[in-house]
Amino acid sequence: xxxxxxxxxxxxxxxxxxxxxxxxxxxxxxxxxxxxxxxxxxxxxxxxxxxxxxxxxxxxxxxxxxxxxxxxxxxxxxxxxxxxxxxxxxxxxxxxxxxxxxxxxxxxxxxxxxxxxxxxxxxxxxxxxxxxxxxxxxxxxxxxxxxxxxxxxxxxxxxxxxxxxxxxxxxxxxxxxxxxxxxxxxxxxxxxxxxxxxxxxxxxxxxxxxxxxxxxxxxxxxxxxxxxxxxxxxxxxxxxxxxxxxxxxxxxxxxxxxxxxxxxxxxxxxxxxxxxxxxxxxxxxxxxxxxxxxxxxxxxxxxxxxxxxxxxxxxxxxxxxxxxxxxxxxxxxxxxxxxxxxxxxxxxxxxxxxxxxxxxxxxxxxxxxxxxxxxxxxxxxxxxxxxxxxxxxxxxxxxxxxxxxxxxxxxxxxxxxxxxxxxxxxxxxxxxxxxxxxxxxxxxxxxxxxxxxxxxxxxxxxxxxxxxxxxxxxxxxxx
Amino acid sequence: xxxxxxxxxxxxxxxxxxxxxxxxxxxxxxxxxxxxxxxxxxxxxxxxxxxxxxxxxxxxxxxxxxxxxxxxxxxxxxxxxxxxxxxxxxxxxxxxxxx
Ligand SMILES: Cc1cc2nc3c(=O)[nH]c(=O)nc-3n(C[C@H](O)[C@H](O)[C@H](O)COP(=O)(O)O)c2cc1C
Ligand SMILES: [Mn+2]
Numbered sequence: 001x002x003x004x005x006x007x008x009x010x011x012x013x014x015x016x017x018x019x020x021x022x023x024x025x026x027x028x029x030x031x032x033x034x035x036x037x038x039x040x041x042x043x044x045x046x047x048x049x050x051x052x053x054x055x056x057x058x059x060x061x062x063x064x065x066x067x068x069x070x071x072x073x074x075x076x077x078x079x080x081x082x083x084x085x086x087x088x089x090x091x092x093x094x095x096x097x098x099x100x101x102x103x104x105x106x107x108x109x110x111x112x113x114x115x116x117x118x119x120x121x122x123x124x125x126x127x128x129x130x131x132x133x134x135x136x137x138x139x140x141x142x143x144x145x146x147x148x149x150x151x152x153x154x155x156x157x158x159x160x161x162x163x164x165x166x167x168x169x170x171x172x173x174x175x176x177x178x179x180x181x182x183x184x185x186x187x188x189x190x191x192x193x194x195x196x197x198x199x200x201x202x203x204x205x206x207x208x209x210x211x212x213x214x215x216x217x218x219x220x221x222x223x224x225x226x227x228x229x230x231x232x233x234x235x236x237x238x239x240x241x242x243x244x245x246x247x248x249x250x251x252x253x254x255x256x257x258x259x260x261x262x263x264x265x266x267x268x269x270x271x272x273x274x275x276x277x278x279x280x281x282x283x284x285x286x287x288x289x290x291x292x293x294x295x296x297x298x299x300x301x302x303x304x305x306x307x308x309x310x311x312x313x314x315x316x317x318x319x320x321x322x323x324x325x326x327x328x329x330x331x332x333x334x335x336x337x338x339x340x341x342x343x344x345x346x347x348x349x350x351x352x353x354x355x356x357x358x359x360x361x362x363x364x365x366x367x368x369x370x371x372x373x374x375x376x377x378x379x380x381x382x383x384x385x386x387x388x389x390x391x392x393x394x395x396x397x398x399x400x401x402x403x404x405x406x407x408x409x410x411x412x413x414x415x416x417x418x419x420x421x422x423x424x425x426x427x428x429x430x431x432x433x434x435x436x437x438x439x440x441x442x443x444x445x446x447x448x449x450x451x452x453x454x455x456x457x458x459x460x461x462x463x464x465x466x467x468x469x470x471x472x473x474x475x476x477x478x479x
Numbered sequence: 480x481x482x483x484x485x486x487x488x489x490x491x492x493x494x495x496x497x498x499x500x501x502x503x504x505x506x507x508x509x510x511x512x513x514x515x516x517x518x519x520x521x522x523x524x525x526x527x528x529x530x531x532x533x534x535x536x537x538x539x540x541x542x543x544x545x546x547x548x549x550x551x552x553x554x555x556x557x558x559x560x561x562x563x564x565x566x567x568x569x570x571x572x573x574x575x576x577x578x
Contacts (some may be wrong), residue, residue, distance in 0.1 A: 054510040097499060122511045134487055135504060135513050164515050165559050175566045183565055260560040261569050263487060263502040263515060266542050276540040278487060279569035284561055422540070445539030 002077070002228035003203040005108070006296060009075065010062065016080050018045050018071055025051040028061070033129040033478035036301035038065035043068055043306055048296070052125040055434055059125050062297075063301055065141065066204045066312035075204035075312075077229075085385050088336075091374070092319045095212070097226030104308035107235035108292045109199075115239060115288040118167045124250065126295040130268035134278060135162040137267060138170065138181070138252070141298040141308060143199040143210040145242055146179050146256075149186055154243065155179060156220035156311075158210040160267055161198050162278030164283070169198070169252065172262035172281035175410060175428075178216055183256055192348035193255035195240040201249025201298045204312070206232060210317040211309075221245075231357075239288040245284035249295045252290040270302045274419045276333055276425065298409065311340040317343050317371075324395045328364040330357060336384045344417065345371040349384040353377060353438020357403060362434040366407045371414050372431055379438045393437040404432060425478075482507060483535040484551060489570060491545055494525050494537065500573050503535065503551070504557075519555040526550040 013019035026032050026049050039047055040063075049061045066072045073082040076090055114120060126138035139161030147154045155178045161171035175181035179196075187194040209224040220432055223244075225231040230247040234243040240253045265278040300308040305306055314337035325332040329353035358377045364370045376398075382389040398404070413420065413430030420430050439448055450457060458466075470479035483506040488494050494501075499522050504513045523529045524547070532550035539545070562573040 029508075082518055122514070125510075126512060130542075132538060132544065134542070135515070163513065166511075168559065180566065188564060256565060257530070257560075257562065260561045261563040261565060261567055261572060263569055266487070268542075274542045278489070278540045280566055282565040459566070467525060 002205075002230035003075075004230075006062070006201045006203055006249055006298065007064065009203045010046075010296075011242045012074055013046050013071060016070070016074060018068070018074065018080065019037055020045045020047055021338070023045055023051060025053055027053045028055070029128045030055075030131055032061055032127045032299070033301050036299065037130075037303055040064060040067060040301060040307045046071060049090070049367075054132065055125040058296065060296045061125060061127060061299050062201070062296050062306055063299045064402055065298055065299070065300075066208065067306055067308045068311060071204075072312050072315065075208070076227075081398055088315060088318065091227075091315055092322070094227045094229075094470065096317055098222040099225030099231045101221045101225060101230075101232045101234045101243070103243065104235050104246050105235045109244065109246055109248040109295050110235065110238065110290045113238055113288060113290045117167070119286045119289045121163050121169065121252070121289065122166055124289070124295065125297065127297070127299060129299070130274070131269050132274060133266040134263065135164070135170075137162050138169065138297065139198050140202065140299040140302065141200075141207055143206055143245070143248075144171075144173065144179060144180055145197040145199060145244060146194055147242055148182055151217070153275050154183060154218055154221065155216070155218065156210045156224075158207065161284070162264055162267070164262055164264075167216045167282040167286040168262070169286065170262050171198075171252070171284060171307055172267075172277060174369075174415065175280075179214065180420065183258075187256070188258055191258050193257055193285070195237075195242050196254055196256050197237055197240060197244045198254075198276045198284075199244050199248045199250070200250040200252075200443060201292075202247065203228070203244050205244055207298070207311050208316055211313040214322050218295050220352070237288070238290055248292075248404055250289070250291040250297065250408055252284075252286055253290070254284040254286040256282045256284055268303050268314075269343060269416045270307075271416050272304040273416075273419045275416050277415050277423055291367050305339045305342055310342050314339055314343055319348075321346065321348075321365075325361065325364050328360065330360050330364060333380055334384050334471050340387075341374075343371060345392050346372050346375045347384045348375055348377045349380060349382075350377055350438065351380060352441065353436065354441030355402070355405075356441065358434045358436035358438070360404075362405055362407050362432065366409055369412050369414075370409060370430065373414070373419075373432055375432070375434045377434060377436050377438055382458070390437075394397050394435055397437040397439065398435045404433060405436070406431050406433045482533040484533060484535075485538060487538050487540065489540045491537060491539065492523065492551045493570070494549075495521070496528075497521065500557070500576055506536075515559055517557040518553045518562070519557065520574065521554060523550045541572040
């Protein structure tokens with residue numbers, strides 16, 4: 001059954017032993033971040049900080065809702081110990097489903113409201129996440145909603161937002177994001193502000209959908225319904241013509257200003273570095289803040305993996321890539337995005353390899369906004385989810401001269417990729433590389449090296465005999 | 480008591496002694512810590528030159544903290560934004576604001 005809100009999800013994490021409630025008072029200024037970071041780096045539980053310095057008792061911060069595979073499985077309603085490949089399969093299968101949302105008149109997210117000049121972001125415990133960030137980030141694990149004024153289509157995306165003043169936020173939806181496309185195409189030419197809602201604290205599948213690169217015009221709220229197996233309940237905002245999830249903890253309503261900008265960033269980002277994107281974003285005038293009684297801020301203290309980005313968002317990225325590669329004509333079997341590679345390193349398993357297929361894969365990844373840095377293409381003779389096997393194939397099958405192809409581009413590189421220079425990052429100039437760890441298509445079967453493994457190097461009869469006699473050898477372990 | 484602020488620059492060399500227009504964040508502890516102001520201010524890398532100035536910490540675009548703070552004397556508080564379109568560079572907008 002779908003979780004109706006974040007609180008039900010928290011209760012499930014509590015029950016499965018995947019959550020710790022921190023009852024001791026903690027400081028929103030770096031202490032919450034430092035604790036969260038240390039727990040991420042030990043692949044520890046989600047943390048619910050229940051007492052925050054300077055704020056009323058009951059105001060809480062939840063770090064890392066889906067930063068382990070167990071928590072992703074729980075979010076999807078699967079047994080906590082579901083294997084990664086099965087989690088991928090479940091997400092892939094449900095990602096295609098759509099369920100229309102249901103509109104409700106009254107909503108938990110509007111139990112409390114601060115409107116107009118009363119709106120004061122400092123009444124919520126936005127954390128100062130990392131020492132050296134540009135400010136306090138209220139939006140780290142959020143859902144940002146904007147609407148196309150002509151078609152009525154609402155986009156959902158996850159983008160960082162920082163407190164600027166009492167009633168202003170600055171944020172950094174990348175210039176290549178759907179939010180940016182909409183602002184540039186529909187609002188800037190008319191010199192109009194764009195209504196925006198920054199939604200914090202929904203059950204986790206809604207947030208995961210916001211990280212998933214659905215195409216413009218695709219209604220993420222319907223996909224969130226499909227993924228949950230239950231429609232999302234929406235409510236009309238108080239001060240903007242936008243619909244938001246009724247069970248959210250916090251909704252910040254406002255307008256992206258078409259003619260004013262302000263300082264934003266930097267922020268310790270998902271590649272695991274603070275690589276210097278700053279003051280090239282948007283300024284939001286807050287028009288209302290609504291929240292549940294005793295609101296819970298969802299937080300992801302991004303950094304070196306694992307965290308919610310390298311686990312949950314890598315999953316949504318992988319499934320989107322697999323679909324895209326298929327559509328591009330690549331004979332793709334599976335795509336794995338290892339959390340350690342922070343969506344910079346992608347493993348693509350193909351039905352048949354060779355340099356032509358590797359080139360096709362690289363073309364797909366570099367055609368539009370490029371988020372990916374390195375791709376390893378592997379044959380179907382190994383498990384792409386097992387990085388030991390992937391490294392073995394990369395080390396042995398990728399020709400150091402002929403097996404590597406680089407594509408350079410400008411204007412669409414990932415501004416957060418740490419190996420690009422400050423100048424390259426500013427110009428969105430970069431390169432991606434494919435490592436072809438498959439056998440060339442023109443090699444004769446008889447001259448292809450034979451893998452020396454139990455499975456591949458012995459005849460069936462020998463393997464059967466060894467397995468049948470395994471226990472009698474006195475070696476222990478399962479046959 | 481001197482107040483403390485922090486500002487962000489792309490490079491330290493972007494900042495000079497004398498009058499500047501810059502965003503600063505108020506480091507006074509409490510629930511409004513890090514509130515941002517846009518100010519016209521007198522800056523000095525040597526606090527002796529601005530005896531009644533406050534402390535200004537400086538961080539780079541990657542958040543590196545420069546070990547030596549500067550001094551700042553706020554001359555005028557401006558509305559907390561610069562003119563410009565979303566995704567434009569805020570620093571070049573501030574430079575235009577000055578001239
Ligand atoms: C934790 C997290 C934080 C993110 N922050 C940003 C961000 O600040 N700016 C951005 O452009 N994308 C960010 N992303 C990536 C976007 O959510 C992703 O590209 C998504 O597809 C954006 O929605 P869109 O396709 O509607 O633009 C973030 C992803 C995650 C998982
Ligand atoms: Mn979207």
